[in-house]
Structure formats: structure tokens, C-alpha cells
Amino acid sequence: MIHLQNLTFRRGDRDILRGVDLEVKPGEQWTLLGRNGCGKSTVLELITGYQFPTSGKIDVLGNRYGTVDVREVRKEIGYISPALIEKMTLSDPVWEIVASGAFAFLRFYEEIEDEVRERAYAELERVGLRSLADQPFGTLSQGERKKALLARTLMASPRLLILDEPCAGLDLYEREKFLQALSVLSSQNMSMLYVTHHIEEIIPIFTHVALMTQGKLIASGLKREVLTPELLREAYDLPIEIRWTDDRPWIEVGKVDLS
Numbered sequence: 139m140i141h142l143q144n145l146t147f148r149r150g151d152r153d154i155l156r157g158v159d160l161e162v163k164p165g166e167q168w169t170l171l172g173r174n175g176c177g178k179s180t181v182l183e184l185i186t187g188y189q190f191p192t193s194g195k196i197d198v199l200g201n202r203y204g205t206v207d208v209r210e211v212r213k214e215i216g217y218i219s220p221a222l223i224e225k226m227t228l229s230d231p232v233w234e235i236v237a238s239g240a241f242a243f244l245r246f247y248e249e250i251e252d253e254v255r256e257r258a259y260a261e262l263e264r265v266g267l268r269s270l271a272d273q274p275f276g277t278l279s280q281g282e283r284k285k286a287l288l289a290r291t292l293m294a295s296p297r298l299l300i301l302d303e304p305c306a307g308l309d310l311y312e313r314e315k316f317l318q319a320l321s322v323l324s325s326q327n328m329s330m331l332y333v334t335h336h337i338e339e340i341i342p343i344f345t346h347v348a349l350m351t352q353g354k355l356i357a358s359g360l361k362r363e364v365l366t367p368e369l370l371r372e373a374y375d376l377p378i379e380i381r382w383t384d385d386r387p388w389i390e391v392g393k394v395d396l397s
């Protein structure tokens with residue numbers, strides 16, 4: 139699905155990514171973790187073709203970047219980023235926002251076909267938002283907006299879903315509802331790459347974890363092999379213990395010496 143080989147990304151005199159290797163195979167669901175500024179979003183921007191690496195190779199869904207039109211590859215990738223939500227028109231009805239995902243543009247300026255409208259309703263149903271379909275997007279809660287964007291992404295039937303901190307700013311209830319919507323999707327033959335700051339968001343559907351510090355991957359692989367106190371301490375520079383409940387990790391942070 140994704141194969142990154144020895145990626146570097148340099149801006150000015152700074153190496154933002156340094157030799158990143160990552161392979162996501164079909165059927166795997168990945169999370170990418172690391173401290174602020176370590177390069178997570180940059181990795182996602184490279185995979186979605188919005189940035190270009192300084193060196194290294196990127197293959198996504200069988201396409202080698204640099205030899206293909208990335209706009210074509212993007213049609214098979216669902217990407218939810220913090221910037222996307224800000225681009226939506228708050229007065230548009232929710233179903234219309236969702237329907238626009240079928241065409242990879244942000245707004246409609248002409249009549250929308252019935253078939254597209256029906257599909258938008260169906261996708262809203264899939265994420266549990268059918269009852270809000272006719273409300274203006276701006277009246278939705280933050281969690282509902284995220285789920286609406288998820289439904290919008292699904293309109294294009296992506297094979298790969300890239301999510302950049304989708305649960306940021308959500309309360310516990312909204313977060314769990316959003317994660318539940320993701321769970322439903324994971325059984326539908328779609329791979330995910332999910333960036334988060336919250337380890338407890340690594341719900342059982344996720345199989346693999348990649349851990350970054352300062353532009354490098356320090357570990358990647360099966361979640362139980364990567365989410366160890368030792369590796370988490372290295373990544374976060376904190377004494378961290380980890381506990382698993384129903385295949386979901388929870389962390390405890392030990393006493394921090396700020397001196």
C-alpha cells in the first residue's frame with residue numbers, strides 16, 4: 139500500500155526527515171506517533187503528494203512518485219487533515235459537503251445528481267450521521283464535523299485512509315464515537331495511517347505502530363512490539379508505563395524531573 143525508502147526532507151539547513159523507511163502492507167492498519175515537530179505531518183504530506191522529498195523513494199498503491207501524476211493517485215487516498223475542515227463552507231448542508239467528496243472539489247456550483255445525493259446520505263448513515271444530513275455544516279459539533287469529513291472521504295471509495303490527528307479537540311464521547319466509526323470501516327478492506335498524540339486512540343483495529351523522534355523512525359512494527367515502556371521513554375523522554383485493556387493501550391506517566 140505504502141513503501142517509503144530512505145526518505146529525507148530538507149528545508150533550509152534543517153533535516154526535517156532523516157532516512158525514513160516504512161512499509162504498510164494490505165490489511166495492516168498503522169498509527170504514527172511522536173512528539174510535536176518530529177515530522178509526522180510531513181510524512182503524511184509526502185505520502186499524499188503535497189510535498190516532495192529531498193531524496194528517497196515513495197511508492198503508494200503501486201505508483202512510484204516522480205513517474206506518475208500524483209493527482210491521480212490522490213483519488214484513491216482519503217486524507218483528513220486539520221486544514222481540510224477549515225476549507226468547508228459552514229452554511230452548506232452536511233449532505234452537500236459529503237457529496238463534494240465524490241469529485242475531489244470543495245463546493246458545488248451546479249445541480250447535484252440524485253445518485254450522488256443518495257450516496258452521500260448512505261455514507262452519512264455509515265458514520266452514524268444520517269439524521270443530521272440536512273443541517274448546515276456549521277451547526278455540527280466538532281466531533282460530528284470530523285465524522286462528516288470521514289463520510290466525505292468515503293464518497294471516493296479510497297483504498298487508503300490517511301488521518302492526521304482526527305480526534306484532536308474532541309471530548310471523550312465524541313472521540314469514542316469517531317473511533318467506533320473507524321472500526322466499522324476497518325473491516326471494509328481499507329488500510330489506514332493514523333497520526334495521533336494519544337496512545338489510547340490505538341483501538342484494536344490498529345495492527346502496527348511507527349514511532350518517530352526528530353525526523354527519524356526509531357521503531358516500527360506490530361503494536362505490541364513497538365509500544366513498550368523502553369521505546370516510549372526514548373520517544374517521549376519521559377518515564378512511561380503501558381497497560382493493555384481489551385487490546386487497547388493506556389499509559390501512565392511516572393514522576394517527571396523538570397530540573
Ligand SMILES: Nc1ncnc2c1ncn2[C@@H]1O[C@H](COP(=O)(O)OP(=O)(O)OP(=O)(O)O)[C@@H](O)[C@H]1O
Nearest residue numbers: 149150154172173174175176177178179180181335
Ligand atoms: N515546508 C517546510 N518548511 C520549513 N519547515 C518545515 C516545513 N514543513 C515542516 N517544517 C518543520 O518540520 C518540523 C516537522 O513538522 P511536522 O508538522 O511534520 O511535525 P509533526 O510531527 O506533525 O508535529 P505536530 O505533532 O506538532 O503536528 C517542524 O519543526 C516544522 O516547523
